[in-house]
Amino acid sequence: MPNHSSSTHCPDWATALLNGFSQIFLQRHPLCGMLCLLAILLTAPTLLGGALLGAVAGLLTAQRRGYAKEDRQAGLFSYNGILLGLLLSLALPWSVLLPPLIIAGGGLSAMLTQQWLKRTPGPRCLPTYTAPFVALGWLLLSFAPPSPASASVEMTLPKLLLAPLNGLGQVMFLDQPLAGALVVVGLLIADRRAAGWALLGSIVGLAFAVLHHDSAQALSGLGGYNPALVALALGQHTRKPWLPLAGIALAVVLAPGFAALGVAPLTAPFILACWLVRATGRRWHQAILDTAPCALRGNRPRLR
Structure with a gap:
């Protein structure tokens, strides 16, 4: 990190x-x-x-x-x-x-x-x-007793507005808005850009859960913590917004797959999304470097 x-x-x-x-x-x-x-x-x-x-x-x-x-x-x-x-x-x-x-x-x-x-x-x-x-x-x-299924939660406007904070708190298994608010303050002190990206990632995860009518995931923040981490990892040190946005989308898409397999996602969607974006960016950069000399030879005199 x-x-x-x-x-x-x-x-x-x-x-x-x-x-x-x-x-x-x-x-x-x-x-x-x-x-x-x-x-x-x-x-x-x-x-x-x-x-x-x-x-x-x-x-x-x-x-x-x-x-x-x-x-x-x-x-x-x-x-x-x-x-x-x-x-x-x-x-x-x-x-x-x-x-x-x-x-x-x-x-x-x-x-x-x-x-x-x-x-x-x-x-x-x-x-x-x-x-x-x-x-x-x-x-x-694998040695722990199975956790109970999440109960359906009534979606209200106040709960919906506080849900992005729950997404940040859920990084540490905390589902209270106060926890997320304290994390936001800490991120603002450390890096204001990081705080903005983290909130954006959590909001995108919340929106995805709402669109899929999963009120428990949305309001508890369970849908937001992986996109928030991806946004932090890829957004705070780059001026290319498409990188963190692509990572956020990947994390949102990958997370339900772990649930379908009966595996706790933990932060695996965050890791895989970041690795995929970084590896793809590295290959793309290498491809540009490999093709650049050919383009130069075709358009400019060859230098000794």
Whole structure:
């Protein structure tokens, strides 16, 4: 995930942990991470312990194994652990096995992230995004009891207006508008452009769910969080709006396929959409480079 400027007023370990929370939304900004942490505390305090445990497990694993300090401080080894801690705290009942499971998941996610970083050093390589979280999440969810089906929700104008905020909160499994509002404030502090793209992605996902008469998906934000993440990943660092718009459309189209297969989408539609757009853009760029010399030879004198 991208790295942005970070504060130097916190101890190194605190900065790393807060950056881990902000990296869930592809930012490197401790204050943004603090607001994400506050969103969990205020709207789902029972999930906070799992999130912190996953973050610490990922960070300590990276420290003990000597991974690059810059990557540790950026939060790159913590955000997958945070998401796993949130997911397991939500999906599994409390037991003495839950904390060790979260610790193991957070540590393993850090090791998977490091292997990915080692094998994809160039800026044109595909980023890892939340791939370790998705892979480990699917594995661990196979041992969880099935979640109850979503009940139909009455669609009202106030709920519809707040639904885009729910889409941002659902990135961290939070379905409260307050959580999404705190995330938006954090994104505005970190990068106003990122906040705009995130809201746009969530709105597009909401519109798609409404068009398909899925009120539960629409109002809970479950249809908006993957498009919001795609918009963040592809929109905040490019001046080509067609790239994030294409990614948003792909995420919206891919998400129902996972539900049809009986698999929890998690953030897989976000990852696949971003990878497809990046890979296509890279191939297109390479094709232009391959054909440009021929065009030059046909229209201009050959230079020595």
